[in-house]
Every structure is written in C-alpha cells, then in structure tokens.
Amino acid sequence: MSGSPSATAIGQRRIEERDRVFPNAAKQVWNRKNRITKGFTTVPRVMPLIGAIMDALSKGAPLSAVYADLWYKVYDEMYLTIESPPERAFFAGFGGQRAVTTWTMRMRKLAELGFIATKPGTRGEFHHVLIINPDLVLADLEKKARAKRSGDEDLIHLFDVYHQRRREVGAE
Secondary structure (H helix, E strand, O other), X not given: OOOOOOHHHHHHHHHXXXXXXXXXXXXXXXXXXXXXXXXXXXXXXXXXXXXXXXXXXXXXXOOHHHHHHHHHHOXXXXXXXXXXXXXXXXXXXXOOOOHHHXXXXXXXXXXXXXXXXXXXXXXXXXXXXXXXXXXXXXXXXXXXXXHOOOOOHHHHHHHHHHHHHHHHOOXX
C-alpha cells in the first residue's frame, strides 16, 4: 500500500527545486533550523488574512500592525508584559505626540473584538496581555457578521477567503 509523501519528503523536494532555480538560495534565506541567532516566532500562514479581517472590523483604524507587534514579541505561551507603551507604539508604527494614545485605542479595540485579553498592572492598562487563538476569535466574529441581515459583503468575502486559505494550508 502506497501512502502519501511525508512532509519531510515534500519539503526536501521544495528545497531541491528552490536550489535548482536559485543556486545560492541556501546562503541567502532565513532558516530557523540552522541559524545560531535567535528571533524566530511561529506565525499562522493565514496571518495576512487575519490582519485584513481585523482591519475591516476596525473601520478606518487598522489594528493589524499593533497585533503583529504583539505576536512578534510573544513566545509560545502567548502571554507578555508590556513594560513600555511608548516603545510598543513605536514598534507598531506610531510616532508623534499621539502615538501612545493611538496605540491605546487600537489595543482597546483588539480587546473589545476578543483578539487579546488584558489586565492592568504597574505599567498601566495593558501591562499583562494574553493573545487569544485568532481562529477562535474569528469563528465568533464570523458568526456575528453572518447573522446580521444587512451584512458587510466585503467582510463576508474576507471570511470566505480566510477559510479557503486555511484549507489550502491544511489548517481546516
């Protein structure tokens, strides 16, 4: 009985193809398995669509840069403490006098939508942050969006594309 190829075999074929097309690729790409440096985090393959959906839900106040900064700062336990809101605002792309205010409003919206849970601490309103599994959050938000009689068709389309992409990457 012949089984399907293993992920290792498929990955090896992709590497061989890559090296055939781009002979020096192994020296030019980031490889988390053989880099001595640290700084890698696991990111869902559907992260761009997660960001697009959260931005669509925030009506003109994009959330994805703030969310990405949180995700890139966190380790596998998905919990972080925020010691410096001005630093987080800067890393999320906000500058000027209103940077922290803008960042704070976006954090509140992420919490309101359910993407994060927060608790205050010595460093302020968002000292403790838990990043909630975005698949769980999106399932709830999609259910609400589809229940509306006059739903936002662009948002519904994003959810459809999100599910299609999840199927493509084997996440659904």
